[in-house]
Amino acid sequence: MRRLEIDGVSKRYGDVIALADMSFDVRAGEIFGFVGSNGAGKTTTMRIVLGVLAADAGQVRWDGSPVTTETRRNIGYMPEERGLYPRMRVGEQLVYLARLHGMSATAANAAMREWTDRLGVAARRGDEVQKLSLGNQQRVQLAAALVHDPAILVLDEPFSGLDPVAVDVMSQVLRDKAAQGVPVMFSSHQLDLVERICDRIGIVRAGSMVANGTVDELRSGGDERLVVDAPEAQPGWADHLDGVRVVSQEGSRTSLELTAGTDDQAVLRSALATGPVHEFARQRPSLTELFRHIVTVPVDDTTDSNGEKS
Template structure:
């Protein structure tokens, strides 16, 4: 697996990272989330050797990472690292050669990714003439051209339209299913929750939550009961034990038990109307993020 162990990084008196630890297993997609400046990009740069850590280490398949081993990784920085005056196809093919592909293999892979990522009509355009979304697609092709063993992508969905988001999501799912560990950061938390097998939340350089999506949702968020009734009188939710969260709608309400037994809440609900739904509801990743980061 890709293992990040107790990473530390400081700039003067400011600690950018402190004891950052997480694992990404083969065939797992890890969503890395946090506010701006929380340490996501610094962590990814250390994984890729762009920055040196002050403490801790990063290993892949149990071995320390070297420059040679990192050539098998696919990396997409948040700031696009493209040559603005090179044509799209030339650029992707050039980076394929830098990753160690032969000229023929790089040319073949370039053609495949240009078609896959919807760049066929832009293959002979200079990068500087592309829209932000097509520059993002080009950067993704650069990260994927050499069929990497590990993918490290910093805000890969930024600037993509919904079609581009779906295309990239399909590619990442395909890589994951082929056994590639995928680490990606994003501020689109609904997308992170939909795509990720595991997530990590970082705040001010420290990991505040990590695990599978279901584990984090169950462990970090408030436990709420969703109660759904038919033919209930107005104000029914307020008469239930506990505290109603938000405004009830369409006969449904979210209730925070506040020490009350769920069976007591169920009994009270049955007196108010015909029961349609009763069960625990886990918070979304967005709700958890607000709770642990705010």
């Protein structure tokens, strides 16, 4: 199966380690969410994939072979910062970029019309980029990444500054490209969106991949939670239970975190001792909660989705 591989990539700026043995892959036909705090190494990784930066060690491969200049011509890249000519008109700019990728004038014009229609900026083809709203500039930036029909998509914060309608449009575009067999990799701080549309997710911290898997795999790696609704229970009813931490309490509903091996039936018995129990349900942490835990625990305690030290 064709895939984009980032294998043991490292990058240092003097004494600052930007990437340390960064390794993961993005498979054909999947959407891969690349998440981490600011400065974690996401943009540096993407720039190395694109050849904008050179790695100190490691390799980027496509379909098993090192990425070459020709490979990079077939990558659709969307930088976090605007990468368009601000005084150039939208339509002319997209045609120009498509031509740089080797498309004929006829094919470039057709692709420009297709993507400006699809992304809702057809009426702005004759406008200078600098005269567009930030949201429309973001749509044009995505069109620039797509206009040459790339074999790989690498997008840095593509949803930044978009309204909900534009988010829906862009999400569907990424799904459609993945359905055509294109590996799609994007970074985002909007974790609810990442959780909703991605097939797999990688969480990066301090230049290394610390968790990687499907949403279900990542969430199953966290401590199990229980939601207990005990209307007659007094505050603190679960504080004495071994292996149990009270996460939150809203009215009669208490969210509890259980460490591995904790007997949930002991929790149920304690809840029933207070009176009736209206709800007793297992719950996994959301991606946002998991992310918050991973990026705030001490580095030596960080583990991957298989429970191994990173």
